Amino acid sequence: MTTVLTPASPLTAADRCDRCGAQAYVRVVLLSGGELLFCAHHGRKFEPELKKIAAEIQDETERLTVPASASEEER
Numbered sequence: 001m002t003t004v005l006t007p008a009s010p011l012t013a014a015d016r017c018d019r020c021g022a023q024a025y026v027r028v029v030l031l032s033g034g035e036l037l038f039c040a041h042h043g044r045k046f047e048p049e050l051k052k053i054a055a056e057i058q059d060e061t062e063r064l065t066v067p068a069s070a071s072e073e074e075r
Helices: 040-053
Strands: 026-030 035-038 054-059
Touching: 026 040, 035 040, 040 054
Parallel strands: none
Antiparallel strands: 026 035, 026 054
8 A cells, every 4th residue: 555645634423434324434545546435344344355446544443442541421
């Protein structure tokens, strides 16, 4: 994979998975210049094939985990 020189903007709640419509946590910039968005589930499911056609994969799935230090109220 090659690195894109301009930093990608963070994904927001408005970004939706192209497969199921859930909130997107993975952005795939294609070698052809297009872009695909996936939820965490579909990002993992299609990852092996996407790596073959991606110029960059922006993975923000770590945002889905609750820090161990979070209080019960934050969970």
